[in-house]
Amino acid sequence: MDNGKPCTAPVLGSGSERPIIIARNVKFVNIHETSSTPLASLNPFLIRKVTNGWSGPVDMVRKLASGDLVKVRWANQVADLLKLTQFHIHKVVVTIPVSTNSCWGIIYCPELMDMSEDEIVKELADVDVVAARYITKFVNGTRRWTPLINLTFGQSKLPDEIFVACLRCQVKPYIPNSLRCFKCQHYGHPEKSCSFSAKCGKCATDGHTADSCTNGRMLCVNCNGNHPSWDRECPRFRFEKEVCEMKTRNNISYGEARKRVKESCETPKRNESYASGKIICY
Structure with missing residues (x-):
């Protein structure tokens, strides 16, 4: 028997809005160079000296093509690093990347099917849920919601379970499909x-x-x-x-x-x- 309901509410986190990451859970920040000189080309001892002098010792600095990805050690380092505007003699902008500071999980909870996705996010804010999306399926040509809900957590580690009010729900990893281009049909880019x-x-x-x-x-x-x-x-x-x-x-x-x-x-x-x-x- 089909207990799903037609999809009528907008999908939160479907691409029209970016989830807001809770500051206390941020583990990574991106430092972007705003001029033509890439930070990745700087002397690693200089990178350590600048980051340690500005926010204290960090766990790791990983070089990226677009800038430096810094893994912070303490939550208060995030606020310090976000104020950074100059790296040695280079002008920089520091941002919080969504992809490395969030994770996605699936829960099965039929009891939530009378709620909109916005309401689910609001009620589960205490467990760091920042976006929700019902998993859907087609039934007789109509797309319907199922009791499976894809949750975006504003933290880098997925919890094994969460409490939905008084209900305990197991959280399973959400494995996205591969990104395939609809123009050239190849994988790896939109x-x-x-x-x-x-x-x-x-x-x-x-x-x-x-x-x-x-x-x-x-x-x-x-x-x-x-x-x-x-x-x-x-x-x-x-x-x-x-x-x-x-x-x-x-x-x-x-x-x-x-x-x-x-x-x-x-x-x-x-x-x-x-x-x-x-x-x-x-």
């Missing part, structure tokens, strides 16, 4: 930042979209298999899904997760498919 030529998702050719495709032969852009590019049985999709799971469960970067999944492949059997239980490395 359509708006795509610099490749457009490809049909059904037959992998130029000049038309999947909706207008009349080619009787299907071809995947990513693996050259006999299926559309969005097929979830595609070896490339399943590889990318494995990377997303590795990233989520270990709270590591996408690049590090990709490296670990590649290392888990059996080198002599790199061409085996997921159907045989092996990972095809890319």
Whole structure:
């Protein structure tokens, strides 16, 4: 029996608004250079001297292409670092990155289905929930809410469970799907930042979209298999899904997760498919 209700309320955290991270839970801040000289090129002893002198010793400084990612040791360091405007002789802007200071989990709670997503966020603020989204499914052509709720926590570590008033709910990690471009069909970037030529998702050719495709032969852009590019049985999709799971469960970067999944492949059997239980490395 279908107990879901039609989706009528706006989805919080769906992309139209960014979740607000609770200051006491911030573990990472980004220091961005505003001139042409990248901070990553500075002497590491100078980086340590400036950060320690401004906010006290930090746990780690990781270099990024866009600036320096600093892992703080104490909560009060965040407020100090956010006031930083000059790094040695360089002008800088310090921001709180959402992705590294938040995590996503799924709870099953039918008792909340009479509440909007905004109300859920308000009531669960005491457990650091900053965004909520009902998991939906199609029933007879209508998208309906389910008792599964995707929660965004304003902290870097996912709790094992939370209390929803007097109810205890287990929190399971939310594993997002791989990001696939709807223009070129490749993984790893959105359509708006795509610099490749457009490809049909059904037959992998130029000049038309999947909706207008009349080619009787299907071809995947990513693996050259006999299926559309969005097929979830595609070896490339399943590889990318494995990377997303590795990233989520270990709270590591996408690049590090990709490296670990590649290392888990059996080198002599790199061409085996997921159907045989092996990972095809890319």
